[in-house]
Amino acid sequence: MAEGLRIAKGKSLRPLLALCFAAAICCHAQIKFEEHNLPFVLKNGASGHFYLPELMPGGVGVIDYDGDGCMDVYFANGAALPSMRKTGPEFSNRLFHNDCHGHFTDVTEKAGVAGEGYSLAVAVADYDRDGKPDIFVAGLNRNLLYRNRGHGTFEERAVAAGLMPKENKPWAISAGFFDMDNDGWPDLFSSNYVQWDPSTEPACGSPEQRFYCHPGLYKGQASQLFRNNRDGTFSDITEQAGIAAQIGKGMGVAFADFNGDGLTDIFVANDSMRNFLYENLGKGKFREMGLEYGAALPDEGRAIASMGVDFRDYDNDGKPDLVVTGMINDSYLLFHNLGKPIFFEDKTAQAGMASATRSLTGWGGGFADFDNDGWKDLFFANAHFPQFGRLSGGAAPLKNCVFRNMGNGRFSDVSANAGLGAAGYNRGVAFADFDGDGLVDAVVSRIDEPARFYKNVTSGAGKSVTYREPLGTEMRIELPDGRKLYNHASTSVGYASSSEAFIRFGLSRFERPRVVLVRRPGEQWKKR
C-alpha cells in the first residue's frame, strides 16, 4: 500500500514538479544583482564653468588583457577643463585586473595606460591580430591606441597608426571596432559629437544659475571611419566611404548586419537630431538610410536626445533590432527590425517601454540575457543632467534599471527588486561574465563616485554558452525544444563602452543546444 502510494504520488507529481522546475529556471527568475564598489571614480573636470564636455564621460571597456580567460576592465576618465590635461592621478584612465572571481586590482601604472587628455570612450579589439586585445580610447581632440605588448604592458600608437589627426581634431564620444570588409581585420568607427572650443563656449542659464547649453547651440561633426591596413596602421576613409557627408552629433555607435547581406552596418545615435543608419554597400562604401529604413526618428517624428545604443536581435527572429537611450520626456526607443523592405518599426509603446522610461535619462544600456532564459533583457545606466533634476520633480542622480524580456515583444521593469542600489550620475556600462558563473554581470561608471560592479546573482537562472568568433559573426543555436536563438559578435554596446568579445546565449532549462550554426563574415551559414 505504502509502495503503491509512493508510486502513485511519484507518477502524479513528477510532471507537476518538472513544470515547476522548468518555470523556476526559465520563466520567473527575478533578475538580481549584488552591487559592489570598484576603486575608480570618474572625474569630469567640472569647476563651475559648465563646459559641455563635463556631461559626457565616461566609457567602460571589457578586455582580457593578460589572456587568463577572465574579463578585466578599463575606464576612460576626464581631465581638467579648459586645459583638457590630466593634471593629477584623479584623472587617470584605469585598468583593473580581475582575479576571475570579480575582485579587481588596479594595474594601470604597470600597464602604462593612464592616458592623456580628456578621454571618453573605450573600444577593444585585437587590431593587429597578434592574439592580444588592444585598447582604443577616443576623446576630446585626442585619441589613444594602446597596443597590447603582452606581459601586462601596452604601448601608445595612435599617431603611428594614423588614428590621431594633426588638424581638425574631432571630439569623439564613442568608438567601436567592426569588420567593414570581411577581411578579418578590425576596422574602426569614431562617433563624433560637436565642434567645441572652451574659448567660445556659450553661456547658458542666468548669471546666478548657469546651465549646460543645449547641443542645438553647437555645430555638428562628421564621424570618422578608419580602414585597417593590416600592417598596424589605419587609413582614414571617411570621405570616400560616404561618412563625411553626414554632419551629426554622434554619441553611441553600434554594429550589425541589419539587412542580412553579409556586410556589417553602422548605427549612430545622434543627440537631438535624427539618428544615422549607414548601410554597408561593400567595397568601402556606405549610404545613410536611417529615414528610409525607419530608424532615424521615433514614430512621433521628433528627434530625441539619443545617447546609448545596442544593435541586437531581442525577439530571436534572426534580424538585429535597436534600443536607444534618451532624455527625460523622450522615452528610450525600441526599433524592431521587420526585414526587407521596411526594416525598422518603432515598437517602444507596444513593448511597454514608452511610459516606463519617459521620466528617465539614459546613457549606457544594452541587451543581455541576465536570467539565461533565452531572451535578451535590457539594462540601462541612468542620470538626469544636473539642471533637470529639479524640473523632473526629483534629484538628478538616478538609479539604474533593468527590464526583463517577456518573450512576447514586451519588456517588464523588474528594477525594484533587482538590487541595483542607490542613485548616482551613471554613465557607461559594459557587460561580461566577470566571475565565470555563467551569468552576465555589469560594470557602470559614475561621475564623482566609485564605479559599480553589478554581480549577477539571479537564482534559478538557466545555463549559458559562449563562443569566441570574429567580429560580425552571426550565430544561431537551436534548443532541444526547437526554439531558435540568435546573436552576433559585436563589442560596441551602449554609450562609449565595449563589452565582452563573446557570442553568448542563455540556454533556458537546457544543458546544451541541439544545433549550433554560424555565419562568419562573408561566408554562408554552416554547422559549428
Place this chain on the structure above:
Amino acid sequence: MQLARQGRYQEAEHVLKAFAEDNPGKPEAQAVLGKLYYNFGYYAAALPALQKAGALEPSDRESRILGAVCLFKTGAAEIAEAATRKLLSETPPPNDIDLTLTYAQYLYENGDVKAALLQTRAAVAFAPQHPIGFFWLARILQAQGETKEATEAAERSVQLAPQLPFARNLLVRLYRMQGRAEDAARQAEWLRASELRKANP
C-alpha cells in the same frame, strides 16, 4: 510669460515663482507658473502648480487638463486616467483636443489601440483642422494595419502643417509599404533638409 517668449526662461521662472509664492491663494498665479513649466516640457515641476490652480478654481479647465497631461507624462497613469475620464465626462468629448489626444496616446501605449482610435477619430471630427490630430490618427491606423487610411490621414496632416516633421516621417514608411519609393524618398529628403539646420545652427 513675455520673458519666456523672449527666450529668457530663467528670469520668467524666477518672477513667476516669486509671484506664486507670494500669492498662494491666487489661482492665476499658480496657473501661469504651471503653464510656463508645461510649455517647456517640465511636467513634474508643472504638476503641483496646475493642480493647485485647478483646486482653487475648478472652472479653470485648462489648468486641470494640463495637470492631467502632466500626470500621464510623469508616469502616474492610473490617477491620470481617472482625472481624464472626469474631465471628459464634464462636457461632451472631445472638445479638449489636446487632452483627448494625450488620452489616446495613453490608451495606445497601454495596448488599447481600438479605444485610442475611437478617441482620435472623435478628436479630428471635432477639430478637422488639427494637424496633430490627423498625425495621431495616421499613427494609430498604421499600427492597426490600415495603410491606405493611415496614408490619407498623414497626408492631411502634412497639408495642414507642412512645416511639421511628424507626419512626414510616418509617410516615409507608409509609402514604402505601398511600394511608392519616390514619394518616400521625397519625404525623407524634406526631413534631411530640415534636420540639416540642427546640425549647423
